[in-house]
Amino acid sequence: MTKTGKLYVVGIGPGSYEDMTVRAINVLKECELIVGYTVYIDLIRDHFPDKETLTTPMRQEKQRCQMALDEAKKGKTVAMVCSGDSGVYGMSGLILELSDDEVEIEMVPGVTAALSGGALLGAPLGHDFAIISLSDLLTPMELIEDRLRMSAKADMVICLYNPSSKKRSDYLKKACEIVLEYRDPETVCGIARNVGRSEEEMSVLSLETLKDTSVDMFTTVYMGNSMTKEIHGNMVTPRGYRNE
Amino acid sequence: MTKTGKLYVVGIGPGSYEDMTVRAINVLKECELIVGYTVYIDLIRDHFPDKETLTTPMRQEKQRCQMALDEAKKGKTVAMVCSGDSGVYGMSGLILELSDDEVEIEMVPGVTAALSGGALLGAPLGHDFAIISLSDLLTPMELIEDRLRMSAKADMVICLYNPSSKKRSDYLKKACEIVLEYRDPETVCGIARNVGRSEEEMSVLSLETLKDTSVDMFTTVYMGNSMTKEIHGNMVTPRGYRNE
Numbered sequence: 001m002t003k004t005g006k007l008y009v010v011g012i013g014p015g016s017y018e019d020m021t022v023r024a025i026n027v028l029k030e031c032e033l034i035v036g037y038t039v040y041i042d043l044i045r046d047h048f049p050d051k052e053t054l055t056t057p058m059r060q061e062k063q064r065c066q067m068a069l070d071e072a073k074k075g076k077t078v079a080m081v082c083s084g085d086s087g088v089y090g091m092s093g094l095i096l097e098l099s100d101d102e103v104e105i106e107m108v109p110g111v112t113a114a115l116s117g118g119a120l121l122g123a124p125l126g127h128d129f130a131i132i133s134l135s136d137l138l139t140p141m142e143l144i145e146d147r148l149r150m151s152a153k154a155d156m157v158i159c160l161y162n163p164s165s166k167k168r169s170d171y172l173k174k175a176c177e178i179v180l181e182y183r184d185p186e187t188v189c190g191i192a193r194n195v196g197r198s199e200e201e202m203s204v205l206s207l208e209t210l211k212d213t214s215v216d217m218f219t220t221v222y223m224g225n226s227m228t229k230e231i232h233g234n235m236v237t238p239r240g241y242r243n244e
Numbered sequence: 245m246t247k248t249g250k251l252y253v254v255g256i257g258p259g260s261y262e263d264m265t266v267r268a269i270n271v272l273k274e275c276e277l278i279v280g281y282t283v284y285i286d287l288i289r290d291h292f293p294d295k296e297t298l299t300t301p302m303r304q305e306k307q308r309c310q311m312a313l314d315e316a317k318k319g320k321t322v323a324m325v326c327s328g329d330s331g332v333y334g335m336s337g338l339i340l341e342l343s344d345d346e347v348e349i350e351m352v353p354g355v356t357a358a359l360s361g362g363a364l365l366g367a368p369l370g371h372d373f374a375i376i377s378l379s380d381l382l383t384p385m386e387l388i389e390d391r392l393r394m395s396a397k398a399d400m401v402i403c404l405y406n407p408s409s410k411k412r413s414d415y416l417k418k419a420c421e422i423v424l425e426y427r428d429p430e431t432v433c434g435i436a437r438n439v440g441r442s443e444e445e446m447s448v449l450s451l452e453t454l455k456d457t458s459v460d461m462f463t464t465v466y467m468g469n470s471m472t473k474e475i476h477g478n479m480v481t482p483r484g485y486r487n488e
Contacts, residue, residue, distance in 0.1 A: 011359075013265065021355060022269070023262040085359045085369075093367035093482055096475045107363035111265060111353045115255075115329045119351035123337035125329075127383070128391055130374040130400060138484020139371070143399065147372055150394035155387065156374060231340045238337055240382020 005072035007103050008079045009095055011086040011110020014196030015043045019116060024108050027079050035068040036081035044081065065094045072103040085112035089133060089161060114159045117192030117220040120202045122234025124190055124222040129157035129237075134164070134171045148175050152182040157228065157237050160221040169214065172221065176211035179223055183207060188224040190235035191215060204235045249316035251347050252323045253339055255330035255354020258440030259287045263360060268352050271323050279312040280325035288325065309338045316347040329356035333377060333405060358403045361436030361464040364446045366478025368434055368466040373401035373481075378408070378415045392419050396426040401472065401481050404465040413458065416465065420455035423467055427451060432468040434479035435459060448479045 008027045013019035028034060028048050034041065038055040045053065054071070056064040068080040082090040086107050099105060118125045130151040136144060151158050158179065163172045179187075185208035192202045193216070205213065207223060215221060228237045252271045257263035272278060272292050278285065282299040289297070298315070300308040312324040326334040330351045343349060362369045374395040380388060395402050402423065407416045423431075429452035436446045437460070449457065451467060459465060472481045 011363075018267040018270070019265050019353070021257065021263050021265050023260075025266070026262070085355075085362075087359065087362045087367045087369050089370065089483060090367070092363070093370035093480045096366055096478050096480045097482065099476070101476050107366065109263070109355045109359040109363040111329075111355060112359060115331065115353040115356060118329075118331045119255075119336070119353040122340055122351065123331045123334070125331050126333065126337035128374065128376045128388075130372065130395065132372045132400075138486045140485060143485070144372075147398040147400055150398035150400075151374065154391040154394035156376075156391055156394075232343070232345050234340050236337045236340045238341065239333060241384060241387070242382045 005075045005103050006077045007068055007072040007095065007105050008108055009086040009090070009092045009105065010079050010081050010108040011084055011090060011112070012040060012044060012081050013084065013111040014113065014116040015083065016196040017047050019111050019196050021108070021110060024110060027108055031077045031079040033071055033076055033078045034081060035064060035071065035078060037064065040081050040083050061091065061094055062098070065091055065098050069095065069099055069103055085110045088112045088131065113161060113195065113220045116195045117202070118222070120192045120195055120200065121190040121204065121222060122231070122236050124224065124228065124235040124237055125157060125159065126237040126239050127157065127225065127227070129159055131159045131161060133161040134168065134175060135162040145178055148178045152179045155225045157225050158223040162217065163219055163221045164215045165217055172215055173211055176207060180207060180211065183226070188228040188230050188235055190222040191219055193219045195220070204230050204233060249319045249347050250321045251312055251316040251339065251349050252352055253330040253334070253336045253349065254323050254325050254352040255328055255334060255356070256284060256288060256325050257328065257355040258357065258360040259327065260440040261291050263355050263440050265352070265354060268354060271352055275321045275323040277315055277320055277322045278325060279308060279315065279322060281308065284325050284327050305335065305338055306342070309335055309342050313339065313343055313347055329354045332356040332375065357405060357439065357464045360439045361446070362466070364436045364439055364444065365434040365448065365466060366475070366480050368468065368472065368479040368481055369401060369403065370481040370483050371401065371469065371471070373403055375403045375405060377405040378412065378419060379406040380412070389422055392422045396423040399469045401469050402467040406461065407463055407465045408459045409461055416459055417455055420451060424451060424455070427470070432472040432474050432479055434466040435463055437463045439464070448474050448477060
């Protein structure tokens with residue numbers, strides 16, 4: 001079947017030009033239209049100044065994806081941008097769910113928040129880990145709690161996305177309480193905030209302290225496993241349990 | 245304290261120049277010495293032809309890290325390269341464990357195999373997931389099995405690193421058997437191989453079929469959750485359990 005246009009789903013990383021891949025930059029240079037959430041388009045607009053853009057506000061993911069597909073169907077080369085990676089809580093899945101196979105679709109991976117925040121903290125993800133979103137918009141809270149419990153039980157490092165919002169200010173506290181059932185209060189944890197932007201910051205703290213820390217939606221949270229340690233102010237999870 | 249040199253730990257992504265970040269490329273251009281495992285150095289050498297390099301064979305991670313630190317202590321700007329991300333089963337942690345705070349250390353994140361393989365498969369990691377290595381060199385097999393079991397129980401997508409080697413040819417089969425205790429044999433799974441290289445390939449298959457598939461060390465394996473589906477030959481995990 002002849003495809004009518006091309007749609008790239010592009011992970012732009014944490015937000016800085018430097019953390020984009022060459023592939024992502026080339027796609028954005030060469031496409032005819034960039035579609036995305038207003039905030040992400042603003043992050044990259046200066047680097048692709050002459051490019052036509054289409055933006056939609058937060059939460060309108062479905063409309064945004066449909067818009068990108070419709071433009072590609074007209075024969076355009078379209079790039080849909082996502083923060084971090086295109087697939088991890090990104091738009092890739094929704095695009096594929098809405099597509100009818102008329103448009104050629106290609107995913108361009110990017111540096112997801114777990115990795116960019118991890119680099120800032122040192123090496124929190126040196127061994128097996130789980131990435132869990134605390135947003136219960138599309139997922140029942142009981143299942144999120146179950147995932148926290150199982151990951152804690154199996155001594156996996158846990159990286160939390162969407163640890164807070166206006167409506168969910170106590171979710172991180174609840175998550176810490178669940179993990180504290182299985183882990184020492186002194187377990188080394190970390191938070192990374194505004195990674196890749198001028199105000200980026202990180203801190204290393206105990207699980208007990210994390211429980212009473214308030215974070216915002218620009219923060220990624222890391223809960224260490226039994227081997228995680230603090231080294232020169234960094235959060236470090238060794239690659240295993242045995243010494244070489 | 246005055247630091248004597250600078251050491252960057254750089255994630256180079258799956259292996260192609262296009263999948264490196266601008267930051268990684270800039271560091272490799274500007275550093276005085278690149279240190280790494282022979283295979284990774286070979287992947288990038290053509291793009292940085294005049295650069296001094298130091299290589300060590302596989303398994304000599306500790307020596308490689310010490311070598312990089314020693315060179316930085318002489319006052320050099322050194323880049324230590326890792327495939328994928330610098331932190332996910334990478335060298336960042338070992339570097340921090342071996343460092344004595346004399347050398348300034350900076351981590352440069354990169355596109356880890358879960359993401360590059362995920363982009364090839366479509367959107368396997370659209371919701372909460374666990375990354376688990378099947379290598380039992382440094383981790384007891386019982387703990388690895390426990391992690392598989394708990395992740396399967398909590399309906400998380402599972403991404404397997406190091407799914408096979410000469411000594412561990414039946415580990416993937418064992419992993420599938422554990423996950424099959426909790427998931428339907430028809431659960432949508434995927435494998436991605438040689439991502440970012442000329443021979444890259446992917447396939448989408450059932451958990452039952454995956455159990456009897458043999459893979460090599462250049463393969464990343466994805467086990468879907470109860471919501472994962474196949475769409476136009478892609479592996480897609482929706483972002484949640486509720487329809488918007």
